[in-house]
């Protein structure tokens with residue numbers, strides 16, 4: 018007979034309901050806009066209605082005399098102290114950064130830029146007074162089209178630069194020593210397929226508008242902000258405004274979504290700090306949705322020229338990528354680096370011998386861009402997965418067979434790619450086979466043929482996306498090699514309380530991900546304590562003093578491991594105490610289920626809670642041992658984590674109306690060892706919705722004067738429940754071999770994978786009509802035009818993807834069709 | 836200023852409001868009922884949804900003066916006196932129907948209203964029924980599940 022195992026049931030792997038929910042479902046929330054401090058004033062921002070103009074005069078006299086108005090400030094008031102909105106990622110040594118004022122001084126460079134701020138007793142009074150600011154502009158020509166922007170003689174966005182090109186970043190496998198020279202592959206190619214794909218501009222559109230509240234205190238400030246990065250914000254505020262860092266406290270209270278959209282340090286945060294300090298009064302600013310859509314950073318917006326080469330039998334021999342990436346008017350915190358993250362992902366899951374990636378960062382007079390869920394990797398995945406389909410057509414091969422022939426086999430891991438990354442693990446065959454079975458691929462193919470044969474007005478299309486991504490940002494030395502301005506480690510501390518309860522401090526900063534639940538599960542298992550006995554502390558630089566925050570699917574894969582390491586240290590410290598109390602040798606103690614026992618002599622045991630109480634009392638400790646078993650750890654990952662999966666999409670297209678309906682969406686994701694399957698599923702669902710939205714619904718559109726015409730939720734069409742299907746989401750589990758939990762990131766996977774699956778399905782449905790591409794979002798009108806325009810339709814024919822009269826929601830002849 | 840009498844989450848208030856004040860601003864700024872939130876300025880997101888006299892309304896589309904003499908229930912008034920959750924609140928928790936939680940007050944109010952009108956909705960009816968409420972985090976699937984679960988409890 019075996020002894021009864023007294024260990025509590027494992028927490029890791031359980032579909033725990035979230036600790037976070039209790040206050041969120043009852044309305045007891047602490048969104049920044051819900052907060053106030055005594056004596057607080059309200060801010061309203063005057064924003065430029067012009068995309069590009071010099072400011073010839075500003076007269077705030079009338080606004081200053083409006084009821085309730087305390088002060089009005091313009092760029093002139095802060096120009097000597099505001100510094101620049103920080104950019105932490107100079108991707109090349111000669112990257113041009115013209116500077117980014119928080120309040121425009123002489124010139125505005127995008128519609129929505131802040132030009133003045135009103136401070137008033139109430140928000141309504143502040144907003145009412147905006148119209149009392151008399152401001153005159155001298156218009157300059159807008160710069161909207163990236164191809165035009167880099168031509169000689171183009172209008173310059175910034176007068177202090179020589180061109181609209183901020184940087185050119187190049188990787189070439191021959192030169193890097195990671196593969197063969199690309200020129201050889203291009204020269205010797207048996208088959209070459211080239212395409213230009215357009216990554217349309219998207220808006221993160223987190224549901225909680227950004228808000229910031231600032232309370233000045235002596236030399237410093239306390240800042241509450243709807244941010245993903247309280248720790249980075251603290252450092253950046255100190256550096257930008259010359260504040261003593263130890264006098265700056267940043268708190269991210271409840272934060273209502275981010276998706277990258279709450280990563281950068283914002284002009285509004287800096288303005289709020291400047292105003293609070295100038296007036297020595299607390300202030301709060303909350304943006305409206307229209308302001309958010311117009312002025313909070315946008316994402317994507319790349320023109321992708323991609324060439325793939327292969328042998329006639331379908332072996333890919335080379336990949337050549339050239340990007341124009343729209344930075345918008347200014348470089349935000351990590352904006353220049355976002356497309357560069359894609360550099361490592363175009364080769365995706367394939368064994369490609371030769372590879373080149375060139376990215377030019379371009380200034381335009383549009384809202385600045387920065388990270389949006391996936392950040393560079395969705396764009397890369399889209400381009401490679403789209404062109405694999407086009408290559409398959411060119412070769413007359415089945416698109417899945419082409420992928421199988423070229424992907425890394427599961428027995429080939431670890432595998433170093435042509436981009437220089439080493440993928441630790443994966444099993445693309447297993448995920449693919451499972452997905453094909455779940456969707457009923459062969460039956461759908463048969464049905465597709467029937468519909469084609471019978472000229473059914475409703476055509477069926479099948480799309481594939483076999484993806485991987487790099488996440489868990491990031492090994493600090495890799496970031497260093499990419500000239501990023503910080504590391505990629507994460508910090509954790511564990512505090513053992515005398516009653517046996519546990520406080521866990523993390524530098525990750527959640528805004529919907531469920532850290533409080535997932536991290537408690539990890540700690541419960543590691544320390545053998547109850548899930549309910551673990552409390553997470555986060556998002557306040559006073560209590561969680563050190564961290565690099567939450568983005569890039571890093572919280573679990575990096576922050577979670579820091580917690581594991583801290584827990585290991587707690588156990589080692591407690592072991593000394595337990596050995597002393599048990600009068601045993603440390604080396605003879607086993608630790609499991611929260612208890613230390615002497616190996617081979619059951620009976621006497623000391624629990625981790627006993628050790629916590631023993632150090633609290635400190636009456637009877639071994640000589641020279643401090644009265645604490647608390648511990649902290651900082652973890653720097655050795656490698657990224659590489660989740661992967663196979664996403665399959667079946668669409669029905671009504672050829673008479675152009676309407677696309679997702680009939681079935683199946684994905685099998687491999688995110689390694691699951692900590693909480695419920696949270697994983699939620700992350701995948703939300704990610705899919707955003708990726709599908711790029712394929713079908715969303716685009717930030719500018720008119721030819723540079724005004725955002727999709728500036729409300731009426732025009733920027735987030736999908737509603739009625740627009741989306743139910744997804745079939747399954748998993749395979751190939752543990753990561755580079756971290757002790759075997760986990761991989763999951764936050765971005767759904768978004769990265771789903772866009773090409775949907776677009777490939779649409780193109781697949783339309784091939785009989787001579788269509789081999791479709792511009793995103795594939796609205797009914799675009800699909801209808803593609804069907805009726807036959808082979809003339811191109812996703813981005815010519816160079817008119819953006820700008821001028823050709824940019825419109827309705828795709829005039831100058832746009833899509835030419 | 837206009838005088839209004841309104842009952843919110845069981846408490847009666849008599850207040851002076853500006854005629855232009857929206858119900859949501861009255862709730863948040865005058866009553867401190869900040870559980871109800873504002874997600875847009877074009878009445879598209881539904882984050883501000885509350886019950887007014889037994890019907891769900893987007894409180895950013897109603898003037899505070901229109902609620903005069905009426906009874907408002909917000910997300911803060913749903914749980915019972917001992918903290919027991921409304922079945923829809925419970926279902927949202929059980930089915931992981933929220934992530935950041937910003938849309939959640941409005942979603943819960945909208946789902947309650949939907950189930951009042953149609954106690955046994957199909958998946959499509961649920962999806963259509965909550966079309967006026969946007970969520971950026973969940974992809975809606977678990978919200979639909981939560982609505983189905985709550986319907987099961989209620990019917």
Ligand code: FES
Nearest residue numbers: 874878880881895
């Ligand atoms: S705030 Fe009322 S619908 Fe958006």
Ligand code: FES
Nearest residue numbers: 934938970971972
């Ligand atoms: S849970 Fe975040 S918007 Fe719905």
